[in-house]
Amino acid sequence: MKKIILLAALLTFGVTMSAQENEKKVLNIIAIGAHPDDCDFKFGGTAALFAKMGHKVKFLALTNGDAGHQNMGGGILGKRRRAEAKRAGEILGIEYEVLDNHDGELIPNLQVRQQVIRKIREWDADIVLGLRPNDYHPDHRNAGIAVQDAAYLVIVPNVTPDTPPLEKNPVFLYMNDNFQKPNPFSKDIAIVIDNVYDQKMEALAAHESQMFEWGPWTNKIPESEIPEGKEERLTWLKNNRSPKAYNESEAAAINKWYPGIKTSDVSHVEFLEICEYGKQPTEKEIKELFPMLGKL
Secondary structure (H helix, E strand, C coil): CHHHHHHHHHHHHHHHHHHHHHHHCCCEEEEEECCCCHHHHHHHHHHHHHHHCCCEEEEEEEECCCCCCCCCCHHHHHHHHHHHHHHHHHHHCCEEEEEEECCCCCCCCHHHHHHHHHHHHHCCCCEEEECCCCCCCHHHHHHHHHHHHHHHHCCCCCCCCCCCCCCCCCEEEEECCCCCCCCCCCCCEEEECHHHHHHHHHHHHCCHHHHHHHHHHHCCCCHHHCCCCHHHHHHHHHHCCCCCCCCHHHHHHHHHHCCCCCHHHCCCEEEEEEEEEECCCCHHHHHHHCCCCCCC
């Protein structure tokens, strides 16, 4: 009888431990951009993969995008872009939050830094993604600086004490860009997103004011060339973002994280750079934080 009781206790303990292990495997990821749609461009596919695997993802826009249009602006545009972001989040299966800082006026001051610290802490982030502080748009640069400035302070109790500090420092990563000065983007991690590419593009298309109005206007594309129907617009958007051949560094990153794969068989990839601030992950930890790596 004692053996039976002991066996039952061990089984119960094993089930409890298994459940706890499964709970620990749920990751909290927050990607922080300057405008609604910044994170969708650079991380939308990986976010969709995380969401499908049961992890929690949040996109945070530090401004409301109320200046990004040729015909409208202010509160009307900000409200529209917030609604677009909400729809994009629903498509990706993630949470999307847009702050009320003005577009084109983002400064990495103490107030914005505290906003970033609070949001990272509230999300109990394991992974934080941001923009690099070298970019054509001052909002992008300043959003990157604000995230960098938070990278250590999220664990300091006496900084922004109205929100409890994190018990561990997250891994901070940069989302991809093509800027070369003062230094080019380092493709440390490569995530193949072919299986969710259509989902990413649908989320981007939800940002109608940007994909089909403001973006074409800034690129001198005549309004007459923009399709009207939903499916036609989605096809047009995909055609304007066709895959390109991978350079040497891109191919090396893909082969590192997807051993044996032919890069010619891969159409869409999102690249990430490990920030020098925050937790410095080992290769094993990167695989744990990105459980989709190596899987197609």
